[in-house]
Amino acid sequence: MNTEPGRAGDAAAEAVAGKYWAVRHSLFSLYDHGVRMDAEGWYSVTPEAVAAAQAARATPGSLVVDAFSGVGGNSIQFALRGCYVVVVEIDPRKVELARHNARIYGVEDKIEFVVGDFFHLAPYLKADLVFLSPPWGGPSYSQTQVYTLDLLQPKDGYTLFQAAKKISPNIIMFLPRHVDITQLEELSWSSSPPLHFETEENYVQDRSIAITAYFGIVAH
Numbered sequence: 001m002n003t004e005p006g007r008a009g010d011a012a013a014e015a016v017a018g019k020y021w022a023v024r025h026s027l028f029s030l031y032d033h034g035v036r037m038d039a040e041g042w043y044s045v046t047p048e049a050v051a052a053a054q055a056a057r058a059t060p061g062s063l064v065v066d067a068f069s070g071v072g073g074n075s076i077q078f079a080l081r082g083c084y085v086v087v088v089e090i091d092p093r094k095v096e097l098a099r100h101n102a103r104i105y106g107v108e109d110k111i112e113f114v115v116g117d118f119f120h121l122a123p124y125l126k127a128d129l130v131f132l133s134p135p136w137g138g139p140s141y142s143q144t145q146v147y148t149l150d151l152l153q154p155k156d157g158y159t160l161f162q163a164a165k166k167i168s169p170n171i172i173m174f175l176p177r178h179v180d181i182t183q184l185e186e187l188s189w190s191s192s193p194p195l196h197f198e199t200e201e202n203y204v205q206d207r208s209i210a211i212t213a214y215f216g217i218v219a220h
């Protein structure tokens with residue numbers, strides 16, 4: 001049996017893929033060119049159009065840290081934008097999938113892949129922009145009426161934001177669509193002077209799927 005992640009033999013990936021198969025090209029337009037996913041990748045990856053819009057805020061030639069990158073949907077779009085990207089992802093199997101997918105998109109040489117814990121590495125990193133797509137808590141994240149920042153995994157949103165600010169004051173966070181916007185605003189005020197702040201609702205085929213929060217120079 002083939003147990004390589006993202007290949008046909010991965011039973012968990014296959015089960016999840018069944019549900020997401022119809023939207024595979026909205027996740028990766030080059031899906032048919034050999035993009036690989038694991039079970040989590042199917043529901044975690046940022047849809048390509050959304051990832052491209054987020055990447056459009058970055059300055060070409062700038063350095064972007066993409067933390068919690070999963071199978072690489074965001075880092076690919078930043079690289080296509082002309083940025084240099086440092087991926088920080090704790091799961092080595094996902095890093096291999098992200099590297100493979102970056103190759104499919106022709107941007108592998110624009111991305112450095114680091115297997116590690118973002119919270120351990122953040123104090124040692126500097127960049128122009130930090131992109132954060134942290135774990136929302138699995139598919140059950142939608143069960144609360146308001147998504148508060150303490151629900152983010154593996155650490156709460158305040159700790160996450162402080163860690164990211166050590167790298168850069170310019171931060172993009174990809175969050176559930178029912179996230180508490182007031183709490184996000186508080187994050188921008190936690191800097192002196194306060195960071196520019198903007199939120200954007202993200203849609204796929206007229207369906208609201210998430211909120212992107214922009215801090216610093218990437219906020220319009």
Ligand code: ADP
Nearest residue numbers: 040044068070089090091117118135136137138
């Ligand atoms: P979601 O709830 O959005 O499905 P996941 O649980 O898939 O999120 O997590 C997003 C990604 O973040 C995964 O690829 C996971 O391996 C990675 N990740 C989790 N914790 C860390 C960490 N401390 N540092 C870096 N990457 C992490």
